[in-house]
Amino acid sequence: MxxxxxxxxxxxxxxxxxxxxxxxxxxxxxxxxxxxxxxxxxxxxxxxxxxxxxxxxxxxxxxxxxxxxxxxxxxxxxxxxxxxxLLPDDPDARARAVAFMFAALSTVEPPILDLATAKLLEHDKPWAEARLPLVEDRIRTRLGELSARLGGAEWLDGAFSAGDLLMVHVLLRLGASGLLDEYRPLAAYVARGQARPxxxxxxxxxxxxxxxxxxxx
Amino acid sequence: MxxxxxxxxxxxxxxxxxxxxxxxxxxxxxxxxxxxxxxxxxxxxxxxxxxxxxxxxxxxxxxxxxxxxxxxxxxxxxxxxxxxxLLPDDPDARARAVAFMFAALSTVEPPILDLATAKLLEHDKPWAEARLPLVEDRIRTRLGELSARLGGAEWLDGAFSAGDLLMVHVLLRLGASGLLDEYRPLAAYVARGQARPxxxxxxxxxxxxxxxxxxxx
Structure with a gap:
């Protein structure tokens, strides 16, 4: 089936x-x-x-x-x-890959979605311009932490995993905001994901x- | 250990x-x-x-x-x-319980955390009062959908699972907002969770x- x-x-x-x-x-x-x-x-x-x-x-x-x-x-x-x-065979490494799946969706994506909400649903509100830097700074906090964890590695924890798949796609949603470009290791990480066949x-x-x-x- | x-x-x-x-x-x-x-x-x-x-x-x-x-x-x-x-033995039921784990953390919790952010981090901003109803309505959308899915059932999908555990705790974060009380089936669901030994x-x-x-x- x-x-x-x-x-x-x-x-x-x-x-x-x-x-x-x-x-x-x-x-x-x-x-x-x-x-x-x-x-x-x-x-x-x-x-x-x-x-x-x-x-x-x-x-x-x-x-x-x-x-x-x-x-x-x-x-x-x-x-x-x-x-x-998409997941390592070793049970501990597998659990860590799952942690990065949850991190992508529960910790990194919410502030990125806030930015989409601010731009799409609240763009005509009187506070739109003044509030945007706050939303962007919350994203920067997460990107800085994620970039520090990635360091010079190719993927977040050993070989490419479902955790990387979700994280790369979540980061792609930063799109034209320019925020991803402030973190070169993350921009390169996303590009590696996009280059996969x-x-x-x-x-x-x-x-x-x-x-x-x-x-x- | x-x-x-x-x-x-x-x-x-x-x-x-x-x-x-x-x-x-x-x-x-x-x-x-x-x-x-x-x-x-x-x-x-x-x-x-x-x-x-x-x-x-x-x-x-x-x-x-x-x-x-x-x-x-x-x-x-x-x-x-x-x-x-915390998870059913049947593989399909197990996958559905995991879906509600992700739903709790990726779909239901983000708007609830937005409310906490609005109240704790943006309460002194000039837009605080005017923006609050928008944030609350996004939560209501999710609560209405979740309440419809729960219907008259005791738990979200058969027996109590890790999906219910996370969902109940996420809903508890609505705290004193009063929003949970607008959805009686959900309020009763949360009370059932809290009553567990x-x-x-x-x-x-x-x-x-x-x-x-x-x-x-």
């Missing part, structure tokens, strides 16, 4: 690969597993049939036989636990949805 | 159990595992020796022999994978740090 991943029918980022289905696509490409994609509109995401798959009405979801999963962290972990390539294949697949060149699943 | 958990030496919430070490204490109590606690000051948390354990300079950390972990999600998952009581033991242990009745580890 080939798993089915949901993704935006209308790409809000014009195919730049920032939507969360990219994380699942990338993970599946890393472990060499085929998948199908079902596109859902913004309206469909909030309907009961989709909320039965995802209580918070978002993408991606992951359907594999009787299993239905939501939350990219849980989906990527599920894939990584079932196929070699599995990332490239996943990126091309999500871009094809936007350019209309996606083949039917 | 008894694992060592770090916690705040000076309890910022005066022993109300809202610090993240509570999640690890509760998980260890649920599976019946003893643990020791090492208290760290705010200054010590930012020093190199603690950052070697936790790159972001926070608590809790978890040390078990050679393994050092950070991120409460990863620590609770590690405990749940090694001891029965393992929660009570963990709560008493963290309170004893504040009241000065903690026994040396």
């Amino acid at each position: 080939i798993p089915v991943v949901t993704a935006f029918a209308q790409s809000p980022d014009r195919g730049r690969g920032l939507a969360r289905d990219m994380r699942v696509r990338w993970a599946l490409e890393e472990v060499g597993q085929p998948y199908e994609v079902r596109l859902v509109s913004f309206r469909e995401m909030k309907e009961p049939s989709h909320r039965a798959l995802h209580p918070f009405g978002q993408i991606p979801t992951y359907e594999d036989g009787d299993l239905v999963l939501f939350e990219t962290g849980a989906i990527v972990l599920h894939i990584a636990q079932r196929h070699p390539g 599995a990332y490239q294949r996943a990126f091309a697949a999500q871009l094809a949805v936007f350019t209309g060149q996606a083949r039917p699943g | 008894i694992p060592v958990v770090t916690a705040f030496a000076q309890s910022p919430d005066r022993g109300r159990g809202l610090a993240r070490d509570m999640r690890v204490r509760w998980a260890l109590e649920e599976v019946g595992q003893p643990y020791e606690v090492r208290l760290v000051s705010f200054r010590e948390m930012k020093e190199p020796s603690h950052r070697a354990l936790h790159p972001f300079g926070q608590i809790p950390t978890y040390e078990d022999g050679d393994l050092v972990l950070f991120e409460t999600g990863a620590i609770v998952l590690h405990i749940a994978q090694r001891h029965p009581g 393992a929660y009570q033991r963990a709560f008493a242990a963290q309170l004893a740090v504040f009241t000065g009745q903690a026994r040396p580890g």
Whole structure:
């Protein structure tokens, strides 16, 4: 049975690969597993049939036989636990890779999403300009700490893992803010992630949805 | 070897159990595992020796022999994978419980932390009063969705799991905001979590740090 991943029918980022289905696509490409994609509109995401798959009405979801999963962290972990390539074999190293998965989604991403909220949802508020530096400084705190931990290493803890996959994608969401460029080791780290063949294949697949060149699943 | 958990030496919430070490204490109590606690000051948390354990300079950390972990999600998952009581045996049900762990920390907690940030770090800003309703409404969106998913069930997906443990503790952070009381099923869900004997033991242990009745580890 080939798993089915949901993704935006209308790409809000014009195919730049920032939507969360990219994380699942990338993970599946890393472990060499085929998948199908079902596109859902913004309206469909909030309907009961989709909320039965995802209580918070978002993408991606992951359907594999009787299993239905939501939350990219849980989906990527599920894939990584079932196929070699995204988690070390050593139990302690595996637990540390999982720690970086949670760190990406629970510690590094929230301030980055705050910046997106400030720019997209509060850009017309009277406080928008004055508040932005506070939001950016909270991101800088995390980036400085992450950069210090990475140091001169290629990946966060030994070989490339699901922790790096999520962290790289979270950092990509800094996009045109320029913040990533203030931390050269992190910018190089993200570039290493983007250079992986599995990332490239996943990126091309999500871009094809936007350019209309996606083949039917 | 008894694992060592770090916690705040000076309890910022005066022993109300809202610090993240509570999640690890509760998980260890649920599976019946003893643990020791090492208290760290705010200054010590930012020093190199603690950052070697936790790159972001926070608590809790978890040390078990050679393994050092950070991120409460990863620590609770590690405990749940090694001891029965916090994850179902069925692989699909187990993956769904992990999805609710990530949902608690990645989807439900970020807007709740935004409220804490607004109240603690931005309370003296000129926009504080006008912005608060926006922050609260983002929380309401998530609470409404979570309440709809829970419905009349006792726990989020079958028996009590590590997903419920993290979700209940995240919701507790709504504290005196009154938002939880707007969603009766969720308020009852949180009360069920707090009524568990393992929660009570963990709560008493963290309170004893504040009241000065903690026994040396």
